[in-house]
């Protein structure tokens with residue numbers, strides 16, 4: 001009982017035996033791990049390993065077949081909504097997922113609503129306090145000067161900063177970042193990872209970030225989790241990932 005209480009308090013997110021199939025194809029085969037508050041975890045794995053499926057199941061965008069997730073003390077049921085109902089999981093995507101015609105500020109505000117149609121009308125109803133908080137989030141990612149700029153007029157790196165501000169505006173306990181640097185050049189990529197890492201430690205948020213480059217994972221993560229064919233095959237301190245472990249992770253997978 002006491003041990004359970006400690007466990008709940010020390011984990012920001014716990015995933016238990018999560019499995020998911022698409023027809024005959026196994027995408028997740030009993031994935032379990034926990035994230036502590038403030039931890040920055042790099043998720044590595046070859047294409048098709050199940051990284052995006054894992055994130056989508058945890059965020060409630062996809063329904064896991066079995067297993068579950070615990071966010072702090074809250075059980076996340078299958079098909080739960082994200083960003084509302086008290087679930088504080090925010091996502092950051094490779095392709096930013098901003099609304100092109102909205103300003104950076106409105107994108108950050110829209111992020112607080114989840115999937116609400118007729119955003120424009122709803123956006124006007126945000127209080128001054130909400131707007132100030134959204135501005136604060138933009139300031140934290142060095143995008144305050146671009147608050148009024150339309151999202152489609154921003155560079156890739158700027159878009160990703162706005163997407164991170166949108167995540168911050170949800171006051172998350174966990175941020176799931178699915179290949180957030182895959183569309184950026186290496187210099188910008190390092191800046192985005194440094195930003196996510198600092199958010200993890202400053203805000204005590206657990207950040208898990210899927211990446212394709214081992215070098216970035218080693219440089220920025222506290223811990224590396226490796227997934228292959230839907231199974232966790234590596235989970236250790238970033239400094240403990242040697243070339244041999246990485247090679248095993250990326251060895252050619254025969255897919256059907």
Ligand SMILES: Nc1ncnc2c1ncn2[C@@H]1O[C@H](COP(=O)(O)OP(=O)(O)OP(=O)(O)O)[C@@H](O)[C@H]1O
Pocket residue numbers: 022025026027045046047048049050051052053054
């Ligand atoms: N909606 C879907 N319908 C059918 N199969 C799917 C679907 N989404 C994912 N899959 C399959 O599940 C497996 C895991 O895919 P997933 O997208 O999670 O991999 P990934 O690790 O994110 O790969 P990548 O590095 O290329 O993004 C793959 O075999 C993929 O083809």
Ligand SMILES: [Mg+2]
Pocket residue numbers: 051052053178
């Ligand atoms: Mg993916």
